[in-house]
Amino acid sequence: MNLLVDIGNTRLKWAMTEADRLVPGDFLANSQLSEERLKELWQSVPPPGRIAVSCVGAENTAELVCKAALELWPGAKITRIRSQADAFGVTNAYLQPEKLGADRWLSLIAVRHCYYSMPACIVDCGTAITVDLLDDHGRHQGGLICPGLRLMKQSLAASTAALKFDDARYDPGPANHTEAAIDSGVLTAAIGLIEHVFAAQPGNSLLILTGGDAERVAGHLAYRVVVDSDLVFRGLAIVLEEAV
Template sequence: MNLLIDMGNTRLKWAVTTAGLIMAGPPLPNNRIDRDELIQLWKGIYRPRRIAISCVSANRLLELVQTVARGLWLDVDIILVKSQSQAFGIINAYQQPERLGVDRWLSLIATWHKYRSPACIVDCGTAITVDLIDANGRHQGGLISPGLTLMKASLGQGTEALPFSETKHAFALANYTEAAIYSGTLASAIGLIEHVLTKYPVTMRLILTGGDAELIAGHLEVASIVEPDLVLQGLLCVLEGHT
């Protein structure tokens, strides 16, 4: 058994794997991560053979996770995955390959391993990231935009009269402010994705992941595939040495 840990900007996701199957556990918001919470999450699982970690959150949280893991399972093998220039069938487009977010790198790996075709991969999380790969597994580069919650929060922080709200509303022209913000931010995300697909018209799969993936997918004019655990899938590919 292996333990996979995806430490994102707002929450920690994790899963155990046996025979190539991923069994996800309950996610933990970053603002709740402490020693006791992590022990509660993992004290009941069998000792993992290896632990693979993807981390884009604070270094102090990463250090805490590693400390707790070694406290629970002495001398466990911990693999902290980093972005590379080329590995697992993917060629990284970044001039400084290590600067590509490891979550994006793992999503590329997972998508290529599963589909082996041109793809547009969109992570709809705290940030919205868009990455393209071609038919040869060559990363074409990407885009980064604020995610839906971050867009709403920035309006609330940067203005006097625009309130922050996480309430869902009808996606339409609105006649009150909260609904206008909801639809405006959602339209921004949809427009970004559809603009990329229009600008790069090569036939490709559209893969969505992240917390807002289902919401955004439901309003796109193009077909998409939602893969909620794409980073965890990428971690499994790294552990299994898929090429």
């Protein structure tokens, strides 16, 4: 049994692998992370043989997680995931491969292994929206990044005196009050970005969405979409399996 840990910009998610299947655990907001909280969360977890950690948040957060894990399970082997130039069937397009976020790297690996080596447009709808393109030979074609839905709303509230932050959701389209207009605007911006990029891809490309807002965004896209909330976990599991 292995423990898979995905530390994002906003929260920590984790899962166990058990007989070739993923068993997800509860997530924790990064603002709530502490050694004590992690030990409480994991105290009933069977001791993992190996632990894989992906972190795009602060480095000290990953260090805290590793320390808590080793205090709970001193015999476990921890693997920190770093993006590479060429590994696990994927060639990284970045000029500095290590600068590609570990979560994006793991998603590329997962798609390459789990989706029949088809060309793909991979969209993570999280704190940031990232779009990565992968061809049918496993070559990363580069990517795009913009603020996520909540972050776009927060930036408007922080930069304008009259526009207040409202986390409510409304239907997209022309609105008759400001809160709905903002929500519709940021959602439509995300939809437009994804559809614009995907329209230029080969006809047999898959459109795969992951991240906290994936279900919402997917419901408004004009293309057939696969929503896979476990892409990063799948990538972590593949890295551990092939590293044995």
